[in-house]
Amino acid sequence: MPIATIKLLEGRTDTQKKKLVETVTKAIQDAIGASPENITVVLEEMQRTHYAVGGIRASDK
């Protein structure tokens, strides 16, 4: 029943996203023995104006 939510900066290709959900699902399966059909992965893209480290947004670098 694991639910993984991955926030990432916008700009990844569809191929990268497809690979991402596949590899993360496999990683969860390998680490804790969950059945794949019980593993949910959700991607959330962040705009560069909506993400900051140290108070500086990715868009302002």
Add this chain to the structure above:
Amino acid sequence: MPIATIKLLEGRTDTQKKKLVETVTKAIQDAIGASPENITVVLEEMQRTHYAVGGIRASDK
């Protein structure tokens, strides 16, 4: 003070979303006796390329 966040696949009509926030608010009120004005509901739409079960995205089925 309950805060409900509902992730759902994109594609629901505005009427469905309106009904969804109404019925969920009512459900929380009925179940735990919270006052409606203290109940917040947030909808988050997921693109079909951003949601996967078993490593297969909704867009790839």
Add this chain to the structure above:
Amino acid sequence: MPIATIKLLEGRTDTQKKKLVETVTKAIQDAIGASPENITVVLEEMQRTHYAVGGIRASDK
């Protein structure tokens, strides 16, 4: 595939929580026609020291 996450202040009984997941699942089913087996509900309890409106925590009222 809806995933509902409900944050609520600690202190509800187990019976209230059971009823809450049941009524919210039913509400989502009624509003958007999702099959129950595709509806996930997660409860997250907040300590009163961890929740504030207007800068005042529930524990400090």
Add this chain to the structure above:
Amino acid sequence: MPIATIKLLEGRTDTQKKKLVETVTKAIQDAIGASPENITVVLEEMQRTHYAVGGIRASDK
């Protein structure tokens, strides 16, 4: 290592968002002594049709 996620209604200007991540980063730094480079802030805009209090969406007021 604090990660702050701020949901806000759509419609703020880019200048407001920039100021928001700056002031919130500073606030976290002041309150708990975290180093700025360890503080992450993520903004999430909510559509007015996706946010409701008391079962009434911001868009329906």
Add this chain to the structure above:
Amino acid sequence: MPIATIKLLEGRTDTQKKKLVETVTKAIQDAIGASPENITVVLEEMQRTHYAVGGIRASDK
């Protein structure tokens, strides 16, 4: 109506948490002009075994 959720490592004092919700509420008010009574802040403590950067948990350093 902003809702700020702040994840932080366990171990802060109650005084620090109280100050944190106050300063973050003030920061949001200053940056975007939201009324304090419309600003919600939720703290979420992370165990050191539940937080990792670069694959290394805070507890394993």
Add this chain to the structure above:
Amino acid sequence: MPIATIKLLEGRTDTQKKKLVETVTKAIQDAIGASPENITVVLEEMQRTHYAVGGIRASDK
């Protein structure tokens, strides 16, 4: 800068959790080419009374 949050039912061993953050970090690195030091993983354990599919909690099965 990806931030992965993984909700899982309580009861995993510390060794499983350690392996989980390692394999998920590696999976994200492989899929999208992010540097490990930019990848954050947060685990969130759900009590069996707080997680339901189809309106039935894990604790009530």
